[in-house]
Amino acid sequence: MFPSFFVVTLGLCYCLKESSQVTLVRPVLIGPSEALVKSVVDFECALDTDPWNDTVLFQLYKEDNHDKLLGEYSSMDWEAAVIPILVKTYHEGNLECVAKAQNNSDIEPIVSYTHYLKVIEPVKGAKIDVLSGPVKFFEGKTLKLRCNITAGTHVSYKWLLNGRPISQSPLHRFADDSLWIYRTTSKDSGSYKCVATNNFNNTQFFTTNSSEVLITVKDVVSVPDISFTVSKEDSQYSAIVACQSTKGSLPITFSLYSKTELVANMTVEETNAAFEVPVVLGRHLGWLQCWANNGDQTQYSEWIPLEVVPVVGPVKMHYDYDTGENYAVTSLRLYCKAAKGSFPRYQWFINTTLLHDRGSFYHVVNQPPEQSVLLLSVGRSSTGTYHCEVSDSFDNTTAISSKRRYLDKDVLNRLPTLVVAAVFGCFIALILLVSVCCLVGVMFRRRVYGHKSLSLEMDKMVAAYEGELDLSDYSEDADVVVAAREGEFDQASEASADEWPQIEEEKKTL
Missing domain, CATH: 2.60.40.730 (SOR catalytic domain)
Structure with missing residues (x-):
C-alpha cells in the first residue's frame, strides 16, 4: 500500500507544479x-x-x-x-x-x-588598389581596380576616368567595390578615381574621394608596311626602304632583314623608319622584310623583291567616255601605260603644253606603276591634240611618248565611217534578199498554175470525145458491148496519139 501512496503523492506534486x-x-x-x-x-x-x-x-x-x-x-x-x-x-x-x-x-x-x-557608419578613407598588376601594360589584358575604404557601411561606388564617369558595358563591369575592364585598349589609359558615398535616412550624406591612379595601356605595334623608292646621286642608285606601322606605343624598334641577314635596325620615337640600300637597275637583289617591336611582341611585314626595272616602251594611250542627253559624249577618260617600269612618272600634254594635276576642264589621276588617267570634260576648251610621256621617277633624262590623238566635241559625236558603211551594207543586203524572195515566189506560182491549166484542157478533150460515142442504140449483149467498147478505146488511143503534137504546141503557148 505504501508504494501506491507514494505514486499518488508524486502525481499530485507534479500537477501542482504544472498548474503554477x-x-x-x-x-x-x-x-x-x-x-x-x-x-x-x-x-x-x-x-x-x-x-x-x-x-x-x-x-x-x-x-x-x-x-x-x-x-x-x-x-x-x-x-x-x-x-x-x-x-x-x-x-x-x-x-x-x-x-x-x-x-x-x-x-x-x-x-x-x-x-x-x-x-x-559614415564612409571615409577611400583608396584605389590595382589588383591586376603593374599600372603600365600592353593592350588586351584585364585591368582590375578596387576601391578600399577605412570606414563605412552601405556604401555605393562611382568610378571616374579623367574626371568623367565610367558607364557599365560588356567590357566594363562593376562588382561591389571593384572595377573590371576586359580587353583593354589605349582608350582605357588615364587617371582613375573612385568616389564612395553613403547616407543616413536620405538626409545626411557622406562622401570620400580616392586619390587618382594613372593607368597606361600601351598599344601593341601593328604589322608594318614595307615599300621603297629609288634615288640617284652621282650615277649611283639607292633604294630608300620605308617601314611604316599604323599604331604602336613609342618607342618602336624597326629592323630590316634580307632573308635571315640583318641589314640595319633603329629605335625611333615615331611609327616609321627609313633605311638606305644600294641597288643596280634591272637586277634582282633579293627579298626584304621589316620587323617592328615596342616591347610586347614582334610584328613582321610581307616580303618584297628588291628589283628596279627601268621604264620601257611602247607607251599606249586609249580612252573611254560617258554620254548624256541624245547620246552626246560629255566626258572622257584617257589612259596611259608603259610596257615596263617599276617607278614610272607620267606627264600629259595638250598641243605640246604640259598639264598639271588639275585644271578647269581636266583632272590627272596618277596610279603608278599601273597607269595614269586623265579625266576630261568635253567642251570647247578641251579641244586639242593629246599625248602622254613616261619616264623614270628617279631619272627623267629620257622620256617615252605615246601616239598623239586629236579630240574635239564634233569628232567624238560623229559616227565612225565603219559604222556608217556597216549600216548601209546591211540595208542593201536586206533589199537584195527581199527581191530574190519575190522573184522565186513568182516563178514557183507560174509553174504550179501552168500544170493545172494543162490538166483541165486534156479533161475537156476526153469528155468531148466520149460524147460522140453514144452506146444507147446498141442492143447487143454485154459481152459484145464490152468488146466493141474495147475496140473503140483502142481507136481513141490511136487518135490521141496523132493529136499529141498539137497538145504539145498548146502547152508551149501556155
Missing part, C-alpha cells in the same frame, strides 16, 4: 530601423498583459546570439521597458527582446518578434 507555471504573452519590440554608428538609441519592449505583480526582466539580444547581451531593463509593475544602446556596427541585424520573470524561475521566458536595425 504561467505563460507570458509575446512582448513587442519597438525601435528605430536605421541608426548612425556611435549614436545612442532607445528600444522599447513591452507586454500587453499584467497577470500578477512580479518583476519582469527585459533583455535585448541579436537573433540567434544570446551569448552577447546588448542591454536589459527590470520592470516592477509590468511597465514598458526602455533599453538604450550605444550603436556599433555589429548591432546591425535582427534584434529581439526576451521577457522573463526575474523572481520566479517557473515562468518560462518568451521572445518578441524580431526588429531589423540598419547601422550607418
Whole structure:
C-alpha cells in the first residue's frame, strides 16, 4: 500500500507544479530601423498583459546570439521597458527582446518578434588598389581596380576616368567595390578615381574621394608596311626602304632583314623608319622584310623583291567616255601605260603644253606603276591634240611618248565611217534578199498554175470525145458491148496519139 501512496503523492506534486507555471504573452519590440554608428538609441519592449505583480526582466539580444547581451531593463509593475544602446556596427541585424520573470524561475521566458536595425557608419578613407598588376601594360589584358575604404557601411561606388564617369558595358563591369575592364585598349589609359558615398535616412550624406591612379595601356605595334623608292646621286642608285606601322606605343624598334641577314635596325620615337640600300637597275637583289617591336611582341611585314626595272616602251594611250542627253559624249577618260617600269612618272600634254594635276576642264589621276588617267570634260576648251610621256621617277633624262590623238566635241559625236558603211551594207543586203524572195515566189506560182491549166484542157478533150460515142442504140449483149467498147478505146488511143503534137504546141503557148 505504501508504494501506491507514494505514486499518488508524486502525481499530485507534479500537477501542482504544472498548474503554477504561467505563460507570458509575446512582448513587442519597438525601435528605430536605421541608426548612425556611435549614436545612442532607445528600444522599447513591452507586454500587453499584467497577470500578477512580479518583476519582469527585459533583455535585448541579436537573433540567434544570446551569448552577447546588448542591454536589459527590470520592470516592477509590468511597465514598458526602455533599453538604450550605444550603436556599433555589429548591432546591425535582427534584434529581439526576451521577457522573463526575474523572481520566479517557473515562468518560462518568451521572445518578441524580431526588429531589423540598419547601422550607418559614415564612409571615409577611400583608396584605389590595382589588383591586376603593374599600372603600365600592353593592350588586351584585364585591368582590375578596387576601391578600399577605412570606414563605412552601405556604401555605393562611382568610378571616374579623367574626371568623367565610367558607364557599365560588356567590357566594363562593376562588382561591389571593384572595377573590371576586359580587353583593354589605349582608350582605357588615364587617371582613375573612385568616389564612395553613403547616407543616413536620405538626409545626411557622406562622401570620400580616392586619390587618382594613372593607368597606361600601351598599344601593341601593328604589322608594318614595307615599300621603297629609288634615288640617284652621282650615277649611283639607292633604294630608300620605308617601314611604316599604323599604331604602336613609342618607342618602336624597326629592323630590316634580307632573308635571315640583318641589314640595319633603329629605335625611333615615331611609327616609321627609313633605311638606305644600294641597288643596280634591272637586277634582282633579293627579298626584304621589316620587323617592328615596342616591347610586347614582334610584328613582321610581307616580303618584297628588291628589283628596279627601268621604264620601257611602247607607251599606249586609249580612252573611254560617258554620254548624256541624245547620246552626246560629255566626258572622257584617257589612259596611259608603259610596257615596263617599276617607278614610272607620267606627264600629259595638250598641243605640246604640259598639264598639271588639275585644271578647269581636266583632272590627272596618277596610279603608278599601273597607269595614269586623265579625266576630261568635253567642251570647247578641251579641244586639242593629246599625248602622254613616261619616264623614270628617279631619272627623267629620257622620256617615252605615246601616239598623239586629236579630240574635239564634233569628232567624238560623229559616227565612225565603219559604222556608217556597216549600216548601209546591211540595208542593201536586206533589199537584195527581199527581191530574190519575190522573184522565186513568182516563178514557183507560174509553174504550179501552168500544170493545172494543162490538166483541165486534156479533161475537156476526153469528155468531148466520149460524147460522140453514144452506146444507147446498141442492143447487143454485154459481152459484145464490152468488146466493141474495147475496140473503140483502142481507136481513141490511136487518135490521141496523132493529136499529141498539137497538145504539145498548146502547152508551149501556155
